[in-house]
Amino acid sequence: xxxxxxNMLLIVIILFLIGCNNQQAKENTYSAEIEERINRTINLLHxxxxxxxxxxxxxxxxxxxxxxxxxxVSITVINNHQLEWxxxxxxxxANTKNKVSTNTVFQxxxxxxxxxxVAALKFVESNIFSLDTNVNEYLKTWKIEDNEFxxxxxxxxxxxxxxxxxxxxxxxxxxxxxxxxxxxxxILSGEKLANSEAxxxxxxxxxxxxxxxxxxxxxxKLLEDQxxxxxxxxxDSLIISPLKLxxxxxxxxxxxxxxxxxxxGHLEDxxxxxxxxxxxxxxxxAGLWTTSEDLAKYAIELTNSExxxxxxTLRRYLFTPExxxxxxxxxxxxxxxxxWFTYNGGNKGYRCLLYCYIEKGQGAVVMSNSENGLExxxxxxxxxxxxxxxxDFKPE
Numbered sequence: 001x002x003x004x005x006x007n008m009l010l011i012v013i014i015l016f017l018i019g020c021n022n023q024q025a026k027e028n029t030y031s032a033e034i035e036e037r038i039n040r041t042i043n044l045l046h047x048x049x050x051x052x053x054x055x056x057x058x059x060x061x062x063x064x065x066x067x068x069x070x071x072x073v074s075i076t077v078i079n080n081h082q083l084e085w086x087x088x089x090x091x092x093x094a095n096t097k098n099k100v101s102t103n104t105v106f107q108x109x110x111x112x113x114x115x116x117x118v119a120a121l122k123f124v125e126s127n128i129f130s131l132d133t134n135v136n137e138y139l140k141t142w143k144i145e146d147n148e149f150x151x152x153x154x155x156x157x158x159x160x161x162x163x164x165x166x167x168x169x170x171x172x173x174x175x176x177x178x179x180x181x182x183x184x185x186x187i188l189s190g191e192k193l194a195n196s197e198a199x200x201x202x203x204x205x206x207x208x209x210x211x212x213x214x215x216x217x218x219x220x221k222l223l224e225d226q227x228x229x230x231x232x233x234x235x236d237s238l239i240i241s242p243l244k245l246x247x248x249x250x251x252x253x254x255x256x257x258x259x260x261x262x263x264x265g266h267l268e269d270x271x272x273x274x275x276x277x278x279x280x281x282x283x284x285x286a287g288l289w290t291t292s293e294d295l296a297k298y299a300i301e302l303t304n305s306e307x308x309x310x311x312x313t314l315r316r317y318l319f320t321p322e323x324x325x326x327x328x329x330x331x332x333x334x335x336x337x338x339x340w341f342t343y344n345g346g347n348k349g350y351r352c353l354l355y356c357y358i359e360k361g362q363g364a365v366v367m368s369n370s371e372n373g374l375e376x377x378x379x380x381x382x383x384x385x386x387x388x389x390x391x392d393f394k395p396e
Contacts, residue, residue, distance in 0.1 A: 030085055034084065034085055037084075037085075037387055037388075038085055038087060040387050041077075041380075041383050041384055041387045042060065042061040042062075042089075042383070043058060043059075043060050043061070043383075044058045044382075044383035044386050044387060045058060045059040045060065045061055045064055045376075045379040045380060045382065045383045046058045046059065046379060046382050046383065046386075046395075047375075047378065047379050047382065048395060049394075049395050050395070051395050052395060053386070053394070053395050056395050058383070059379065061073070061089060061380070061383075062089065062090075064376055064379065065089065065090055065376065068370070068372040068373075068375060068376055069266075069268070069269060069270030069370065069372060070090065070266075070270075070368055070369075070370040070372055070373055070376055071090050071091050071092075071093065071094040071266055071270065071369055071370060072088070072089065072090035072091050072092050072093075072100040072104070072263055072368065072369045072370075073088070073089045073090055073100065073366065073367070073368045073373070073376065073380075074086070074087070074088045074089075074100055074102070074104055074106065074291060074292040074293075074366070074367045074368075075087050075088075075089070075292060075364065075365070075366050075380060075384075076291075076292040076293045076295070076296040076364065076365045077296075077363075077364050077384055077388070078296050078299065078300060078356060078361065078362055078363035078364060078365075079361070079362055079388060080361050080362075081300055081303065081304070081361030082300070082361075083293065083296055083297065083300070086102045086291075086292060086293045086296075087102075088100030088101045088102060088104055092104050092261055092262070092263040092264060092369065093263070093264040093272060093276070093369075094264075094266060094270055094271070094272055095272075098261065100261075100263065101261060102291065102293055103247055103259075103260050103261050103291060104261045104262070104263050104291060105247050105248075105249075105254075105259050105261065105262050105263065105289045105290060105291055106263045106289070106290070106291070106292075106350055106352060106367040106368070106369060107265070107277065107280075107286075107288070107289060107345070107347045107349075107350040107352075108288040108289070108290050108295065108345050108352055108367070109286050109288075109345025109346050109347040109350060109351075109352060110171070110213070110285065110286060110343065110344065110345040110346065111288065111295065111343045111344070111345040111352055111354055112216075112250070112283065112284060112285060112286050112287055112288035112345070113216055113284070113285060113329065113343070114298075114302075114318075114329050114330055114343055115235055115239055115250075115288060115298070116216055116219055116220065116223075116235075116284040116285070116329075117161050117318070117328060117329025117330070118238075118239060118302075118309065118310060118314065118318070118329065119223055119234065119235055119238050119239065120157060120161060120219050120222070120223060121161075121310070121314045121317050121318070121328065121329070122238060122309075122310070122314065123222075123223065123226065124157070124317075125311060125313060125314060128226055129157055129222070129226070130157070131156060131157050131158040131161075131328075132156050132157075132158055133154075133156060133157070134154040134155065134156065135154075135155050135156060135157055135160065135218065135222060136154075136155070138222050138225065138226060139218075139221060139222060139225055140225040141185065141225065142185050142188050142189065142221060144167075144199075144200070144201060144218065145200060145201075147200070147201060149166055149201045149202065149203060149204050149205065150201050150205065153166075153204055153205040153206055153207075154205060155167070155201060155205045155218075156205070156206075157219070157222070158322065158328065159205055159206055159215075160212075160215040160216070160218055160219050161219070161322075161328040161329055162209070162322035162323050162326050162327065162328055163209055163210060163211050163212050163215065163323065163326055164205070164206055164207075164208065164209050164210075164322070164323050165201070165205050165206075165212060165215045165218075166201045166202060166203035166204055166205040166206070166207065166208075166210070167199055167200065167201055167202070167212045167214045167215040167218065168197070168199060168200060168201075168202045168212065168214050169196055169197070169199055169212060169213055169214030169217075170210075170211045170212060170213055170214075171213045171285070171286070171346075172196055172213055172280060172282045172285065172286055173195055173196070173278075173348070174278030174279060174280050174286070174347060174348050175195065175278055175279050175280075175281070176274065176275050176278055176279075177253065177275030177276055177277055177278065177279060178275055180193060181193070181252065181253070181279055181281045182194040182195075182281060183281075184217065184220060184221055184224070184231075184281065185221075187199070187217060187281060187282055188217060188218070188221060196214075199214040199215075199217055199218065209323040209324055209326065213282060213285035213286060214285075216282075216284045216285035217282050217284060217285055219284055220282070220283060220284035220285075223284070231250060231283050231284060231287075232249065232250035232251045232252070232283060232287075235250050236249070236250070238309070239298075239309055242308050242309055243297060243298065243301055243308065243309065245290065245294040245297060245298065246294075247259065247290060247291045247293075247294050248288065248289065248290040248291070248294045249288075249289050249290075250283045250287050250288055250289075251289075252279050252280060252281045252283050252287050253279045254279075254289050259289075262276075262277075262289070263350075263367075263369040264276040264277060264349070264369060265277045265278070265347070265348055265349015265350050265369055265370075265371075266349050266369055266370045266371065267349065267371055268370075268371050268372055270370070273348065273349045277348075277349060277350075278347065278348045278349070280347060286345070286347055290367075291367070292352075292365040292366065292367045293365075295352075295354055295365045295367070296363070296364075296365045299341075299354060299356040299363055299365070300356070300361070300363075302315070302318060302341075302356070303356065303357075303358050303359075303361060317329070318330055318341075319332050319339070319341065319358060320332075327341075330342075330343060331343060332358075334357075334391075334392065336359075337359040337360060338357065338359075338360065338391045338392070339357070339358045339359065340355060340356060340357045340358060340363070340392070341355075341356055341358060342354060342355045342356075344374065344377075346371075346374065348371070349369065349370070349371060350367070350368065350369055350370070350371075350373065351368050351370065351371065351372070351373030351374040351377060352365070352366060352367040352368065352373070352377065353365070353366045353374065353377035353378065353381060355381055355393075357390070362388055362390060364380070364381055364384040366380045366381065381393060382394075
């Protein structure tokens, strides 16, 4: 029996090592043509649109990471409506040897909102919500307080999604890892444990565009009240599980034992945040943990005419501007076949950026574990645009 057990154990170990090797190969091996494109891309970083391509001064990714004190970056490129490549550069935490891989999860910050928007629009499609009804009719255990700005105007889901509701609080500070988190109701009411003021109407609803993470917290409450589920569980059932986004979660705080590799956040000087990261119970606005590859999969799904999660009607909501370039969940620009959508995010210690052409099926996602990451992310997007000949984001 002992010999049989040892043989079985040996087989398990061998299979595990084979799996690790296969995963490593999956992460690092592409065709020679793709590898050449990757190598060109990481040497094409630039921010200069005033010159010609022939005289453009470009930078190397690794050198720029060192200059900007950015420990780690993950990049995924979309081409022909498919994932073309994903690469990690640097480390998940400064002064460690833990390299960024395709499975390294980062905080997506405000890129949480397009997930929230799709969930809310699915409720509209199911006739649970109406876009233009007073949201207080759907809220059960907390309601938006009436004041001078709401005497003649109601707050609607359409306004919440498009940042025209007049609600306050653009973004949230987050909470140091390890401290007790406020409940959603405490956040909405600005009560004990919450580090932000009460969410309230401070402008006439529908009168102007004003970015409001607070408005997305109200959507979080709407979804929880109507579904009877916690927000993270609801998004998992509606989006994450159907799309098999295996490295994504809205759970706050993150369940560390469920993920192989979590990137720690870093300040502008390159130092690790005390406690490694902050938590965001304002999950609908800023709570998503994910990888660049999972975000790219989600972007592709939004453009897919045979999507597993959204209909043509929902797609029109997502890609039709409501206020300026903002739709019911995204920022959309460009014309005709060259329309593209974008979103960026910034939580304490993290910056990320997403671009995707709706019809052409090209795009890119950049995630970093640094507060300096947005500058680098823009330069990376410009490099991808040059290499893949995007019609925008290029010098003269």
